[in-house]
Amino acid sequence: MISRFQIAYKNLLRKKARTLLTLVGIMLSSWVLVSLLGFNRGYEAALNRDIDNMGYQLMVMAKGCPYEAATMMLQGGTGLRYIEQSMVDSIVHRSEVDKVTPILMQAFFDPDKGDGGGIAGYFGVDAETFPTMKPFFRFRQGGWFHDEQAAEAVMGYEAAELEQREVGDKILVPEKNVQLKVVGILERTGTQDDGTIFVPLKTLQKISGIDKITTIGIKVKKDADSAKLEAALYQLPDVQVVSFTQVKQTIMKLVATARVMVLSIAIIAMLIAMAGVVNTILMSVLERLQEIGILKTMGAMPGDIFILVWTETLILCSSGGVAGIGLAFVFARLSDILVRRVLPYAPGGELVAIDLKLALLTLAVIVVVGLLSGIYPAWKAGRVRPLESIRSEG
Amino acid sequence: MRGEGSIQMIRKALVFPLALLLLLVAALPALGAVGCDLNDPDRDVARLFPDSSGYKTSYTAIDKRGGEPLLREVEKRLGDRFHGIYETIDVPYTIYEVYSGRRKAGYIHGVNQKGQFGGIQVFVALDMEGRIKSFYIQKMTSQWAKKLRDPRFGRQFAGLSLRDFEAYDPVAGKGSGRVAEIRNPAPEAEADFRAALRALKKNLILMDEFVYSAERGKP
Amino acid sequence: MTTGNGVSLAARGLTRVYRRGSEDIRALDGVSLQIRRGEFVSFMGTSGSGKTTLVNLLGCLDNPTSGELELAGRSIFGGGRALSERELTRIRREVFGYIFQNFYLIPTLTVRENVALPLAFYRKPGSEGEVERLLRLLGMEHRLDHLPGQISGGEMQRVAIARALVNRPEILLADEPTGNLDTQRSAEIGEILQDLNRSAGLTIVMVTHNPGLARLGGRLIEMRDGRLHEG
Numbered sequence: 123m124i125s126r127f128q129i130a131y132k133n134l135l136r137k138k139a140r141t142l143l144t145l146v147g148i149m150l151s152s153w154v155l156v157s158l159l160g161f162n163r164g165y166e167a168a169l170n171r172d173i174d175n176m177g178y179q180l181m182v183m184a185k186g187c188p189y190e191a192a193t194m195m196l197q198g199g200t201g202l203r204y205i206e207q208s209m210v211d212s213i214v215h216r217s218e219v220d221k222v223t224p225i226l227m228q229a230f231f232d233p234d235k236g237d238g239g240g241i242a243g244y245f246g247v248d249a250e251t252f253p254t255m256k257p258f259f260r261f262r263q264g265g266w267f268h269d270e271q272a273a274e275a276v277m278g279y280e281a282a283e284l285e286q287r288e289v290g291d292k293i294l295v296p297e298k299n300v301q302l303k304v305v306g307i308l309e310r311t312g313t314q315d316d317g318t319i320f321v322p323l324k325t326l327q328k329i330s331g332i333d334k335i336t337t338i339g340i341k342v343k344k345d346a347d348s349a350k351l352e353a354a355l356y357q358l359p360d361v362q363v364v365s366f367t368q369v370k371q372t373i374m375k376l377v378a379t380a381r382v383m384v385l386s387i388a389i390i391a392m393l394i395a396m397a398g399v400v401n402t403i404l405m406s407v408l409e410r411l412q413e414i415g416i417l418k419t420m421g422a423m424p425g426d427i428f429i430l431v432w433t434e435t436l437i438l439c440s441s442g443g444v445a446g447i448g449l450a451f452v453f454a455r456l457s458d459i460l461v462r463r464v465l466p467y468a469p470g471g472e473l474v475a476i477d478l479k480l481a482l483l484t485l486a487v488i489v490v491v492g493l494l495s496g497i498y499p500a501w502k503a504g505r506v507r508p509l510e511s512i513r514s515e516g
Numbered sequence: 517m518r519g520e521g522s523i524q525m526i527r528k529a530l531v532f533p534l535a536l537l538l539l540l541v542a543a544l545p546a547l548g549a550v551g552c553d554l555n556d557p558d559r560d561v562a563r564l565f566p567d568s569s570g571y572k573t574s575y576t577a578i579d580k581r582g583g584e585p586l587l588r589e590v591e592k593r594l595g596d597r598f599h600g601i602y603e604t605i606d607v608p609y610t611i612y613e614v615y616s617g618r619r620k621a622g623y624i625h626g627v628n629q630k631g632q633f634g635g636i637q638v639f640v641a642l643d644m645e646g647r648i649k650s651f652y653i654q655k656m657t658s659q660w661a662k663k664l665r666d667p668r669f670g671r672q673f674a675g676l677s678l679r680d681f682e683a684y685d686p687v688a689g690k691g692s693g694r695v696a697e698i699r700n701p702a703p704e705a706e707a708d709f710r711a712a713l714r715a716l717k718k719n720l721i722l723m724d725e726f727v728y729s730a731e732r733g734k735p
Numbered sequence: 736m737t738t739g740n741g742v743s744l745a746a747r748g749l750t751r752v753y754r755r756g757s758e759d760i761r762a763l764d765g766v767s768l769q770i771r772r773g774e775f776v777s778f779m780g781t782s783g784s785g786k787t788t789l790v791n792l793l794g795c796l797d798n799p800t801s802g803e804l805e806l807a808g809r810s811i812f813g814g815g816r817a818l819s820e821r822e823l824t825r826i827r828r829e830v831f832g833y834i835f836q837n838f839y840l841i842p843t844l845t846v847r848e849n850v851a852l853p854l855a856f857y858r859k860p861g862s863e864g865e866v867e868r869l870l871r872l873l874g875m876e877h878r879l880d881h882l883p884g885q886i887s888g889g890e891m892q893r894v895a896i897a898r899a900l901v902n903r904p905e906i907l908l909a910d911e912p913t914g915n916l917d918t919q920r921s922a923e924i925g926e927i928l929q930d931l932n933r934s935a936g937l938t939i940v941m942v943t944h945n946p947g948l949a950r951l952g953g954r955l956i957e958m959r960d961g962r963l964h965e966g
């Protein structure tokens with residue numbers, strides 16, 4: 123006729139505003155929690171994808187270069203350090219190495235880009251080996267260079283969009299006033315390649331009057347000992363070796379710090395929500411002492427009352443949790459955007475990856491924590507003695 | 517002790533700045549999608565409207581405002597088709613609505629235009645009647661960009677409005693009246709000069725469709 | 736102590752002492768009495784006379800300080816051992832139905848649900864169909880889906896009576912059942928109780944201030960200072 127569940131549920135309807143506010147609290151905290159857990163997984167996956175999309179796992183560059191590369195971006199390529207191109211040959215024969223590609227980074231100052239001028243960055247890449255390192259590149263228009271000395275350029279998606287370039291159009295290398303023909307425009311990759319202009323290595327060397335390179339990209343064979351290779355590369359004169367696995371670990375460490383902070387906020391939010399649950403349920407127990415006493419005269423055992431009150435907690439937490447997780451699903455892309463704004467380095471693709479398994483896990487956490495916080499009010503309700511509660515009326 | 521240990525040290529010292537570099541580089545291509553925004557809106561608005569007190573930014577696009585018929589109308593008024601893969605119906609336009617106190621003082625609007633060697637960004641500041649207060653090219657890749665970006669070139673446009681450009685044919689590069697008097701300071705860059713004028717006409721037509729026609733319609 | 740056939744409740748030397756601060760208050764002072772099956776007993780007395788304390792002890796809502804109580808020949812209290820809440824509950828749901836001055840209906844449940852409430856916790860065999868039958872018997876069949884806030888005080892007490900009877904108790908304990916009702920409604924509730932006693936043979940133990948109501952029962956007991964004065 124009437125189940126305990128209905129009794130509990132209808133009791134929550136008694137103070138609708140209070141129940142609603144409590145629900146909102148639980149909802150928000152479960153939203154934060156599930157998004158955070160989803161971010162945990164999504165971010166690492168996205169970062170791995172980004173690093174795979176580099177095409178190479180190791181980079182060799184002149185000592186001091188990372189600092190200078192940053193300066194290059196900021197100050198326009200003054201003080202770049204170079205390495206000899208012959209170094210490529212000494213690396214390519216090592217047994218751990220799958221592929222090697224030489225790269226020359228150059229930056230030219232364009233005074234007519236915005237007010238103070240801007241930097242135009244060019245990547246000189248080997249027409250033969252570089253494309254094989256990036257087999258995942260898809261062309262929106264055109265294709266790779268026709269030969270290794272061609273006055274041609276391949277543009278990343280965003281670079282082409284900014285410059286309104288299509289295949290067949292010309293671009294002008296600032297400072298040098300050299301014209302190049304656009305032969306290919308790449309599809310969006312979600313990586314820094316989108317903003318890059320690729321030029322045949324020899325062409326860029328000729329334009330800038332340099333016969334050296336800045337970087338060597340190395341693709342390590344699967345199952346090869348990358349650490350051993352790194353150590354060997356350090357024996358080369360005046361170079362630095364950068365491993366993207368290490369870069370990834372460093373970024374993950376940076377992100378972990380941020381994550382710990384956000385996680386603490388999520389935990390605090392959850393504690394507040396749970397304090398709200400305890401308050402709501404305890405208040406409703408105290409308001410109903412006499413009714414609970416009457417239930418006991420009717421034959422309700424302490425355990426029955428305990429379960430009744432606990433059921434109220436369960437209803438609150440599970441519906442708030444489900445609503446919050448629903449919100450997280452709906453607004454996953456929004457969370458993505460927020461996270462992207464907050465984070466220093468955000469890889470492409472989905473950052474907040476929520477699936478059913480994760481949703482159920484979060485729900486379980488919310489419900490368990492909710493049930494824990496429901497114990498005290500439920501226990502207190504179970505202990506109410508009928509006589510005391512009825513007599514308290516006077 | 518200069519063997520393994522110091523390599524480890526170098527590695528550790530290296531990885532952190534490189535990670536930072538990646539962060540930095542990744543932040544760069546965040547340069548907008550296909551729209552045309554002011555480089556530094558706060559500074560630019562204050563420069564173009566010295567007595568302004570604030571501004572509001574809004575975004576619109578032809579496909580949001582009138583779809584295919586509006587596109588055809590704009591093309592008809594322009595006297596040229598929209599072409600290329602970047603001049604499309606869904607290009608977002610950023611309109612800066614400038615205020616002086618509670619009074620609206622005017623608008624700033626820029627459009628992208630394909631130039632000979634790269635994208636050209638043509639901005640105008642307009643008063644409430646649609647007259648050009650100032651004209652300038654925010655970005656242009658060309659050997660002769662300096663001349664076209666010179667304020668002396670921009671000043672020739674002050675006081676003109678859409679009406680002056682109605683007879684301008686962007687395909688032939690021929691206009692009449694005050695528009696015909698505008699001098700190209702860089703005869704070598706005729707293509708970019710015409711591109712800038714086409715962009716300006718398109719800019720004024722879009723502003724008329726998006727803003728002024730609606731304001732005229734008000735009782 | 737032995738109880739003869741037909742004796743429902745038998746108390747001997749029931750005493751209840753409350754502690755208030757450092758003072759002992761002897762609310763009930765060695766009361767002995769027998770209530771037979773099918774009897775309608777009314778307790779009257781000024782407030783503080785101990786009548787509610789006695790009814791609470793008879794109804795197993797409380798443990799006595801000393802004394803004995805037998806229920807249908809079975810010893811409930813005695814030998815100084817207090818019963819746990821759980822044991823008291825088990826006795827209560829088997830034997831008793833209770834109604835109170837403040838009806839204690841649950842405001843968010845309908846009339847029908849309020850009456851069915853005890854069945855959510857304990858269901859005595861034979862209670863099927865009792866909810867509708869009782870509500871019809873008490874003239875509430877047209878109010879089944881109303882909420883307590885939508886019916887009158889007299890109707891609320893009828894609902895409370897139906898709720899007390901849904902598990903077919905042997906004894907109905909009524910503590911000031913008409914305390915919150917006007918004369919007219921009080922009389923109606925009195926009639927209902929009298930009717931239940933006569934036609935269904937329900938044993939009723941009632942506490943009241945209302946002399947008219949008290950006289951409805953076959954037996955009237957006055958209480959003063961925790962002792963009985965049977966008239």
